[in-house]
Amino acid sequence: MVETSRHRVVIVGGGFGGLYAARRLGSAPDVRVTLVDRRNFHLFQPLLYQVATGALSPGDIAQPLRSILRRQRNTTVLLGEAVGLDAERREVLLSDHGPLPYDTVIVATGARFSYFGHEGWASVAPGLKSVDDATEIRRRILIAFEAAERERDPARRREWMTFVLVGGGPTGVELSGALGEIANDTLRNDFRSIRSPDAQIVLVEALDRILPSYPADRSASAQRQLERLGVQVRTGARVVHVDDRCVRVQTTEGAEEVIPTRTVLWAAGVLASSFARHVAERLGAETDRAGRVMVGPDLSVPGHPEVFVVGDAAVMPWRHGRSVPGVAQGGIQGGSYAARTVLRRLHGDPVPPFRYRDKGDVAVIGRLSGVTNIGWLGPFGRQGGFTAWLLWLGIHIVYLIGFANRIVVVTRWGWSFLTKGRSTRLITGHPLLPPIEDPAPPATAPPADQEAMGQDAISR
Amino acid sequence: MVETSRHRVVIVGGGFGGLYAARRLGSAPDVRVTLVDRRNFHLFQPLLYQVATGALSPGDIAQPLRSILRRQRNTTVLLGEAVGLDAERREVLLSDHGPLPYDTVIVATGARFSYFGHEGWASVAPGLKSVDDATEIRRRILIAFEAAERERDPARRREWMTFVLVGGGPTGVELSGALGEIANDTLRNDFRSIRSPDAQIVLVEALDRILPSYPADRSASAQRQLERLGVQVRTGARVVHVDDRCVRVQTTEGAEEVIPTRTVLWAAGVLASSFARHVAERLGAETDRAGRVMVGPDLSVPGHPEVFVVGDAAVMPWRHGRSVPGVAQGGIQGGSYAARTVLRRLHGDPVPPFRYRDKGDVAVIGRLSGVTNIGWLGPFGRQGGFTAWLLWLGIHIVYLIGFANRIVVVTRWGWSFLTKGRSTRLITGHPLLPPIEDPAPPATAPPADQEAMGQDAISR
Numbered sequence: 001m002v003e004t005s006r007h008r009v010v011i012v013g014g015g016f017g018g019l020y021a022a023r024r025l026g027s028a029p030d031v032r033v034t035l036v037d038r039r040n041f042h043l044f045q046p047l048l049y050q051v052a053t054g055a056l057s058p059g060d061i062a063q064p065l066r067s068i069l070r071r072q073r074n075t076t077v078l079l080g081e082a083v084g085l086d087a088e089r090r091e092v093l094l095s096d097h098g099p100l101p102y103d104t105v106i107v108a109t110g111a112r113f114s115y116f117g118h119e120g121w122a123s124v125a126p127g128l129k130s131v132d133d134a135t136e137i138r139r140r141i142l143i144a145f146e147a148a149e150r151e152r153d154p155a156r157r158r159e160w161m162t163f164v165l166v167g168g169g170p171t172g173v174e175l176s177g178a179l180g181e182i183a184n185d186t187l188r189n190d191f192r193s194i195r196s197p198d199a200q201i202v203l204v205e206a207l208d209r210i211l212p213s214y215p216a217d218r219s220a221s222a223q224r225q226l227e228r229l230g231v232q233v234r235t236g237a238r239v240v241h242v243d244d245r246c247v248r249v250q251t252t253e254g255a256e257e258v259i260p261t262r263t264v265l266w267a268a269g270v271l272a273s274s275f276a277r278h279v280a281e282r283l284g285a286e287t288d289r290a291g292r293v294m295v296g297p298d299l300s301v302p303g304h305p306e307v308f309v310v311g312d313a314a315v316m317p318w319r320h321g322r323s324v325p326g327v328a329q330g331g332i333q334g335g336s337y338a339a340r341t342v343l344r345r346l347h348g349d350p351v352p353p354f355r356y357r358d359k360g361d362v363a364v365i366g367r368l369s370g371v372t373n374i375g376w377l378g379p380f381g382r383q384g385g386f387t388a389w390l391l392w393l394g395i396h397i398v399y400l401i402g403f404a405n406r407i408v409v410v411t412r413w414g415w416s417f418l419t420k421g422r423s424t425r426l427i428t429g430h431p432l433l434p435p436i437e438d439p440a441p442p443a444t445a446p447p448a449d450q451e452a453m454g455q456d457a458i459s460r
Numbered sequence: 461m462v463e464t465s466r467h468r469v470v471i472v473g474g475g476f477g478g479l480y481a482a483r484r485l486g487s488a489p490d491v492r493v494t495l496v497d498r499r500n501f502h503l504f505q506p507l508l509y510q511v512a513t514g515a516l517s518p519g520d521i522a523q524p525l526r527s528i529l530r531r532q533r534n535t536t537v538l539l540g541e542a543v544g545l546d547a548e549r550r551e552v553l554l555s556d557h558g559p560l561p562y563d564t565v566i567v568a569t570g571a572r573f574s575y576f577g578h579e580g581w582a583s584v585a586p587g588l589k590s591v592d593d594a595t596e597i598r599r600r601i602l603i604a605f606e607a608a609e610r611e612r613d614p615a616r617r618r619e620w621m622t623f624v625l626v627g628g629g630p631t632g633v634e635l636s637g638a639l640g641e642i643a644n645d646t647l648r649n650d651f652r653s654i655r656s657p658d659a660q661i662v663l664v665e666a667l668d669r670i671l672p673s674y675p676a677d678r679s680a681s682a683q684r685q686l687e688r689l690g691v692q693v694r695t696g697a698r699v700v701h702v703d704d705r706c707v708r709v710q711t712t713e714g715a716e717e718v719i720p721t722r723t724v725l726w727a728a729g730v731l732a733s734s735f736a737r738h739v740a741e742r743l744g745a746e747t748d749r750a751g752r753v754m755v756g757p758d759l760s761v762p763g764h765p766e767v768f769v770v771g772d773a774a775v776m777p778w779r780h781g782r783s784v785p786g787v788a789q790g791g792i793q794g795g796s797y798a799a800r801t802v803l804r805r806l807h808g809d810p811v812p813p814f815r816y817r818d819k820g821d822v823a824v825i826g827r828l829s830g831v832t833n834i835g836w837l838g839p840f841g842r843q844g845g846f847t848a849w850l851l852w853l854g855i856h857i858v859y860l861i862g863f864a865n866r867i868v869v870v871t872r873w874g875w876s877f878l879t880k881g882r883s884t885r886l887i888t889g890h891p892l893l894p895p896i897e898d899p900a901p902p903a904t905a906p907p908a909d910q911e912a913m914g915q916d917a918i919s920r
Contacts, residue, residue, distance in 0.1 A: 039886075039887065040602060040606065040885075040886065040887045041885075041886045041887070056519075057517035057518065057519035057520065057884075058517065058884075058886060058888065059516075059517035059519075059520075059883065059884030059886060060517065060519075062884075062886050063883065064650075064883075064885050064886070066647075066650035066651070067650065067881060067883075067885075070649040070650050071649070076652050077650075078610070079606045079887075097610065131886065131888050132888055132889065135888075142500060146500065146539045150538070150557065187526075189530040189531070190524075190526035190527065190530050190537075191526070192536050402883055403875065404871060404872055404875035404876075404881075404883045405883060407871045407875070408868050408871055408872065411864060411867045411868055411871060412864055412868065415863065415864035415867070416864075421527065421864075423519060423523065423524075423527075423862055423864045423865060424517075424518075424519030424522075425500075425501075425524050425527075426499075426500065426501045426518060426519060426522050426524070426591065427499065427500045427501070427539075428518065428591050428592055428595075429592065
């Protein structure tokens with residue numbers, strides 16, 4: 001029964017790259033596919049910020065890998081963590097499992113945000129990559145408003161109502177836009193002692209503009225739209241210190257500024273997954289500064305045609321000496337290409353080099369607005385505001401996996417659109433507020449925006 | 461601005477009892493309401509087992525308390541944990557907050573399952589009361605199938621594929637029915653080495669029949685329906701030992717049986733919340749064996765007309781010397797009654813005693829079947845099978861809070877109904893399997909139901 005004649009493909013990672021590779025190989029009778037992931041589900045990462053901001057539930061944007069791939073009889077899904085590659089024996093080593101032999105391995109383990117050597121900041125300023133990150137960030141955002149509601153000291157209340165987002169890429173822009181919406185609309189009538197629109201939302205970007213991968217006029221449009229939502233955009237500002245009370249930034253002129261805050265969210269930098277960096281080291285492959293593997297024109301590691309690296313874990317060649325950007329399409333196209341290449345080689349067909357087709361970028365900024373940069377649509381591809389928002393909506397629904405998820409997401413969006421509500425803003429995990437820091441300075445007068453009713457209800 | 465003339469009502473707990481009390485008081489201009497809960501959301505507990513079994517997301521059955529009560533200008537929601545009652549000073553003491561003064565307090569803190577003095581069993585056999593319990597139970601169920609899929613030793617594989625549910629009340633019945641569905645339908649094509657329908661699901665009940673609050677013929681009908689789903693029902697079996705490898709039960713005849721299993725879920729016994737027990741102790745009020753407070757005909761504590769206890773935290777009088785059962789309706793009607801009583805007293809109106817209106821019970825058993833016991837419908841109120849299932853569906857949709865949630869739940873149910881799928885079966889939190897217990901006994905032959913393909917993919 002054991003068919004050793006079939007070509008064994010091991011795919012590490014069930015994100016866009018790994019999943020699209022597995023699907024492409026699903027109908028091939030002469031390969032046997034094993035997909036390994038630490039999680040049992042595929043996560044639609046472009047919408048993860050909506051989980052972090054209470055607009056969607058984790059289950060709305062995730063789908064079990066076994067369920068997606070159940071009809072592929074040549075495919076096995078394995079829950080496990082890849083920790084090593086033995087290139088001589090052609091085995092992937094798992095943390096809690098026997099070795100997994102391969103004829104071809106496709107590494108699609110992605111990347112995470114980078115703290116530029118300050119890993120200690122991670123506990124204070126979580127990044128948004130996993131479902132657990134998203135529910136933790138959601139908890140922190142909601143707890144901050146709860147703490148502000150009952151805080152009597154105006155300085156500390158200000159800290160709780162200040163949110164700093166580090167990194168002006170798509171994640172930082174979308175998160176800060178959603179935060180602006182939460183403060184201005186969603187929570188507007190929820191509290192009695194604070195006015196949620198008084199929240200300060202600060203987006204910090206070290207480069208001279210946000211969305212640096214977009215054309216300059218799109219960056220300017222995004223900044224204007226964010227500012228309309230009350231978000232303060234600080235470009236040319238590098239974070240030099242983070243702790244649980246403040247963020248310190250340095251401008252390009254060298255001036256330093258301290259922003260007192262209790263909530264810092266991190267969406268800056270790129271660091272390839274540790275498995276991808278391990279693979280590069282074991283194979284002696286070159287990497288860029290972020291640890292991403294430099295792959296050849298066929299997305300395999302030079303000298304190791306049996307090892308592909310795709311998506312965010314790789315530096316995939318594009319045009320004009322640039323590499324493919326770290327977006328979902330990079331994973332989707334890279335994974336599909338690697339799978340097709342495996343089949344072409346098996347059948348002795350010629351293998352054309354990887355060609356990335358830029359489908360364009362869309363980022364949404366709060367409610368009813370956004371920016372697009374879609375080259376192949378010509379002038380129409382550079383939209384802002386409502387048109388961008390509509391395009392974004394359509395694209396995300398089309399790519400979202402799972403029919404029920406599509407309906408659920410459309411329902412939640414429709415309802416949020418009508419009511420400005422966000423129904424999934426639950427505080428789960430450790431539920432309680434940090435203890436009140438007593439005593440409040442007795443000389444302090446109650447802040448002007450505090451209603452006596454709420455104040456009195458909290459403490460006499 | 462501080463209006464000391466208004467009657468201050470503090471409600472502890474945002475479940476059915478607390479929420480319906482707060483809503484009833486919402487339009488009263490002469491009271492000021494503070495609702496305290498450890499969580500920022502109201503949870504629709506009757507559907508929590510569907511979260512634990514991957515059919516719904518937590519966000520689908522929860523709604524932020526602030527959002528539900530935002531229009532009630534006389535109401536403040538406070539995130540905090542009530543830890544004490546000072547009856548002399550009329551203050552509720554909070555764990556991380558100043559004291560909360562009241563003129564009337566409504567205690568609606570509910571109950572949890574009881575381990576009958578074996579609190580150590582709780583970590584091995586979690587109960588289903590909170591969202592975090594539900595995602596943890598979901599994780600354990602899914603991890604058990606994953607572990608079985610890669611386990612080569614048949615005895616250990618059997619342990620992973622055995623699920624023991626303790627307690628034959630509605631929660632135990634609905635959970636075991638859902639597990640039967642998961643094993644028979646949802647996961648049927650997901651695995652390569654195991655056959656999910658081979659899972660053993662054992663429902664253990666110490667009394668002589670399941671659903672003891674229903675008439676005997678309804679219990680028998682529920683048992684038949686469960687057995688049709690492959691659930692083994694053991695009545696008259698008391699659990700005497702639980703650890704991470706087995707459950708030991710004793711029959712009424714005194715015989716002992718060991719059920720080897722890795723997954724034990726607990727849905728037996730009742731223990732009033734610690735706050736309710738504290739209140740009883742401080743006021744010298746009587747309690748039943750479960751620690752629930754014996755309240756008078758107006759649901760207040762005898763001798764303390766300003767302290768109401770409602771819902772699962774109380775023994776609310778009903779008829780024929782029986783008390784109101786621990787169901788959602790008990791909380792809903794008790795909370796509303798306490799609120800109306802507060803207003804009647806304020807206005808000098810006569811206060812009639814609490815009268816529970818039994819609206820009947822419905823339990824669902826897997827897909828398309830269930831049992832009902834609805835007295836006021838006459839003979840039609842005693843249904844089984846599909847009619848019961850339809851009734852259950854309608855009732856739960858009507859009582860579910862939040863319009864978007866209703867649509868989302870109907871969508872997910874409709875989709876599950878058509879596909880037999882459960883789209884939210886995510887393993888979150890600690891993701892990985894327990895380490896493989898090596899070495900597998902070398903003398904053991906591979907089990908007959910093991911496909912060579914999966915086997916080979918896992919380890920050579």
